[in-house]
Amino acid sequence: MANAASSSISQTELLAIPLHLVLPLPCSESECLGINREHILCHASSYAFLVLIANIEEYAPIVYTPTVGLVCQNYSGLFRRPRGMYFSAEDRGEMMSMVYNWPAEQVDMIVVTDGSRILGLGDLGVQGIGIAIGKLDLYVAAAGINPQRVLPVMIDVGTNNEKLLNDPLYLGLQEHRLDGEEYLAVIDEFMEAVFTRWPHVIVQFEDFQSKWAFKLLQRYRNMYRMFNDDVQGTAGVAIAGLLGAVRAQGRPMIDFPKMKIVVAGAGSAGIGVLNAARKTMARMLGDTDIAFESAGSQFWVVDANGLITEGREKIDPDALPFARKIKEANRQGLREGASLVEVVRQVKPDVLLGLSAVGGLFTKEVLEALKDSTSTRPAVFAMSNPTKNAECTPDEAFSIVGDSTIFASGSPFKDVDLGNGHIGHCNQGNNMYLFPGIGLGTLLSGSRIISDGMLQAAAECLAAYMTDKEVLEGIIFPSISSIRDITKQVAAAVIKEAIEEDLAEGYREMDARELRKLSHEDIESYVENNMWSPEYPVLVYKED
Numbered sequence: 001m002a003n004a005a006s007s008s009i010s011q012t013e014l015l016a017i018p019l020h021l022v023l024p025l026p027c028s029e030s031e032c033l034g035i036n037r038e039h040i041l042c043h044a045s046s047y048a049f050l051v052l053i054a055n056i057e058e059y060a061p062i063v064y065t066p067t068v069g070l071v072c073q074n075y076s077g078l079f080r081r082p083r084g085m086y087f088s089a090e091d092r093g094e095m096m097s098m099v100y101n102w103p104a105e106q107v108d109m110i111v112v113t114d115g116s117r118i119l120g121l122g123d124l125g126v127q128g129i130g131i132a133i134g135k136l137d138l139y140v141a142a143a144g145i146n147p148q149r150v151l152p153v154m155i156d157v158g159t160n161n162e163k164l165l166n167d168p169l170y171l172g173l174q175e176h177r178l179d180g181e182e183y184l185a186v187i188d189e190f191m192e193a194v195f196t197r198w199p200h201v202i203v204q205f206e207d208f209q210s211k212w213a214f215k216l217l218q219r220y221r222n223m224y225r226m227f228n229d230d231v232q233g234t235a236g237v238a239i240a241g242l243l244g245a246v247r248a249q250g251r252p253m254i255d256f257p258k259m260k261i262v263v264a265g266a267g268s269a270g271i272g273v274l275n276a277a278r279k280t281m282a283r284m285l286g287d288t289d290i291a292f293e294s295a296g297s298q299f300w301v302v303d304a305n306g307l308i309t310e311g312r313e314k315i316d317p318d319a320l321p322f323a324r325k326i327k328e329a330n331r332q333g334l335r336e337g338a339s340l341v342e343v344v345r346q347v348k349p350d351v352l353l354g355l356s357a358v359g360g361l362f363t364k365e366v367l368e369a370l371k372d373s374t375s376t377r378p379a380v381f382a383m384s385n386p387t388k389n390a391e392c393t394p395d396e397a398f399s400i401v402g403d404s405t406i407f408a409s410g411s412p413f414k415d416v417d418l419g420n421g422h423i424g425h426c427n428q429g430n431n432m433y434l435f436p437g438i439g440l441g442t443l444l445s446g447s448r449i450i451s452d453g454m455l456q457a458a459a460e461c462l463a464a465y466m467t468d469k470e471v472l473e474g475i476i477f478p479s480i481s482s483i484r485d486i487t488k489q490v491a492a493a494v495i496k497e498a499i500e501e502d503l504a505e506g507y508r509e510m511d512a513r514e515l516r517k518l519s520h521e522d523i524e525s526y527v528e529n530n531m532w533s534p535e536y537p538v539l540v541y542k543e544d
């Protein structure tokens with residue numbers, strides 16, 4: 001045991017350690033009191049998590065969006081020491097040994113990125129590791145995953161960011177990105193290595209450019225315990241928000257299939273939302289092929305080249321199911337490539353949802369056009385991150401579209417004072433409300449894979465979290481201060497669904513048979529009892 005009288009560290013000193021520079025690994029020596037200098041940072045980590053959990057509203061914007069974006073943009077210059085694991089294209093053939101060299105015996109959660117699309121900031125190469133670190137900080141804070149068992153991973157296959165390729169401080173491989181089969185071989189090798197050493201680990205894919213996001217998801221989702229947060233986590237959060245927007249009009253959720261939705265952005269996030277929203281509508285309409293077809297006609301998708309119709313040349317296959325028929329578009333006064341403002345004017349949508357990464361895309365003109373929405377409470381979801389990439393601000397939405405607008409943004413904004421004691425609520429529509437619960441629920445159920453049903457259960461749980469009163473006031477997402485409770489409930493819903501789908505194989509002493517015996521309340525207690533909370537020894541001793 002370390003000597004209590006040796007060098008100690010003050011709480012003030014600890015507070016001065018920026019959260020982003022603190023390791024997510026607390027000291028593994030159970031007897032260590034954290035008073036040896038070499039262990040200070042380890043215990044600072046526990047301390048940092050305590051501070052983060054207790055003040056999540058204040059600190060989430062630092063460890064997470066928007067500050068994490070700034071950190072990633074400047075990571076090579078800010079770098080002090082490594083956190084997590086870096087696999088480079090040059091490590092081919094060595095990844096298995098590298099994984100076996102990682103000091104933690106068990107890893108529960110990996111967040112992996114190749115840095116190719118960091119928030120709305122583009123290709124940041126190896127500097128994107130900050131995103132994996134930030135997401136895992138939330139896994140610890142919101143889901144109570146033990147910080148000794150999380151692993152941020154960067155797969156460095158180069159970068160196509162010319163600025164970084166010419167930056168002498170850049171930490172990663174200064175060559176263009178690997179592509180095609182060579183790229184796939186690197187990711188395959190990584191997946192095989194981590195699942196060989198830790199068969200029960202869950203791998204969250206984060207901020208991969210959409211070109212690879214869908215392909216990798218399809219490649220691995222039936223083989224490994226993995227999901228893509230930008231595609232699937234975002235979809236669930238958007239569905240919960242969309243259902244909230246229906247309820248906020250005083251209508252039942254079952255009216256969702258009647259909503260007209262304009263989506264700006266057809267990348268990994270936009271297409272993920274579109275697919276999930278269409279499936280949800282189809283289910284509500286009876287889950288037939290006809291229902292699925294008819295649900296498709298509720299969406300208008302606008303990307304960098306305008307409205308997507310079947311007339312588009314070289315249409316992205318992922319966007320094809322949402323391309324409007326040309327004749328029908330013409331009947332609506334629209335055409336291939338119509339601008340966002342034209343689409344909003346003609347469609348008069350209930351919801352305008354942005355996942356375009358283009359700050360200010362919802363211009364005054366676009367928002368003015370939304371005033372003619374056929375909805376009593378039009379919804380504006382400016383979901384792109386970080387803050388400067390939001391399609392509009394809540395002030396713009398409330399002042400132009402009107403006080404009854406339902407507003408959500410990916411990054412946090414302050415509520416808007418509408419005068420006369422009225423508040424325009426700014427909801428944070430961010431996948432942080434789901435990914436921690438999806439990961440925790442998968443871990444504790446021991447499910448072999450992460451099924452669509454488990455993701456749907458997570459989304460429905462989040463949608464049901466808000467009371468009618470809150471929703472009518474325009475509050476469609478909970479406050480981040482309750483994220484631990486939300487995560488617990490989402491995890492319980494995921495476990496329940498995994499049991500129902502016969503995917504749950506159990507976790508530790510809770511085997512599949514025991515799991516099946518649990519009531520809903522038992523599952524919630526099981527989740528709560530397995531959430532890690534920071535407990536750390538006294539760091540400052542007073543001399544009596």
Ligand SMILES: NC(=O)c1ccc[n+]([C@@H]2O[C@H](COP(=O)([O-])OP(=O)(O)OC[C@H]3O[C@@H](n4cnc5c(N)ncnc54)[C@H](O)[C@@H]3O)[C@@H](O)[C@H]2O)c1
Binds near residue numbers: 121410
């Ligand atoms: N709130 C959340 O939880 C959440 C989750 C995931 C992603 N996001 C954000 O969504 C954004 C997009 O992510 P992605 O992975 O889909 O990126 P992406 O690069 O794959 O896709 C961007 C899409 O926007 C389109 N676009 C570009 N300019 C446009 C314009 N002027 N008008 C309309 N569309 C335009 C592009 O054509 C493309 O289809 C990012 O800012 C990201 O941070 C937010």
Ligand SMILES: O=C(O)C[C@H](O)C(=O)O
Binds near residue numbers: 064119230430431432
């Ligand atoms: O990281 C976030 O804040 C949400 C999302 O995963 C994104 O890529 O923007």
Ligand SMILES: [Mg+2]
Binds near residue numbers: 119206207229230
């Ligand atoms: Mg992301």
